[in-house]
Amino acid sequence: MVLEGLVALCWAAIAMAFFHSQPQLAAIYSASPSVAVNDMASVLVGPVGLVLTVIGVVICPITSGDTALRSARITIADQLHLDHKKLISRLKVALPLFFVSFGLTFIDFSLIWRYFAWSQLIVATIVLYSATAYLMKKEKHYIISFIPAIVCTLIAFAYILQAPEGLRLPSMIANIISIIATAITTIIFFKKFKK
Template sequence: MVLEGLTALCWAAIALAFFHSQPQLAATYAATPPVAANEMATTLLGPIGVVLTIIGIVVCPITSGDTALRSSRITIADELNLDQKKLISRLKIGIPLFAAAFVLTFVDFTLIWRYVAWAQLIISSAVQLSATAYLIKKEKHYIVTLVPAIICILITFGYILQAPEGLKLPPMIANVISDIATAIVTIIFLKIKRK
């Protein structure tokens, strides 16, 4: 999954450099993303670039999807205390997961991706708050994890309050509410952890 993320960042950087400005990039990718990727790979890297492109664009996402489904199955099995040694017990969880993933392929991916990104911000905030709690407990400099956590919480609230797929509040109102909510969460967290 890390390799997929790095690959995506590399492709974004290459595309920005290759197409020189955002409008051309958007127009090319909106029309035919595979054509744009092929053009960049063959122009910049030649035939070897095409092979690397297939690995980066096809193989890495497939392995990430496989890993996501497997880890979801294991997490569900752990929560429900289900043994996963036999194939049939794995299939009981794996088939519904695969079916749900298949159904999601018919939904607009950009919409799903926005919810996934928002959920990742929530997870990031929770992890950073956990790290902050650990540093407070060990009496270390917890500010290094608290500040990024506060920023992530602020962005998380702000996004869902004003996003089209969220509450669709006007930006000014959403920003004020997110500022207040972030301050409340931060104060409550620090009060609890300092006890």
């Protein structure tokens, strides 16, 4: 998974240099990243590099998907206390996961990506609150993680309240609700931690 992240960062840097950070890149290539990757690889690294590019851009993400589905299957089996050593037990969990994943291929990927990004923000926020609790318990400078936790909480609330895929509230109302919800979350965090 680290390899895929490095590959993505490299391609982002290459695209910025190759296309001179042009915002109209998506319009030029009809919003098809494959055309841009092909052009960059052909010009910059030649035919051998093009093969390596296919490995990095196609095969690595496939292995990430495989790892994600395997991890999900194992996590679900553990939570349901299923013995996943036998093939039939694995199939009981894997087949529904496969059908859900297959169904997601018919949904606009940009929509799924926005929900995924928002869920990752929620996970990061939880980690920041956990780090804050740990630092408070150890009587260290917890403000280092607490301020980013508050900011992430505010952003998470504000996004889902006004996003087209969220509640679609007007921005002024969404921002006011976000500030109130963040304040309530902060108060609840401190009350829970004092217990």
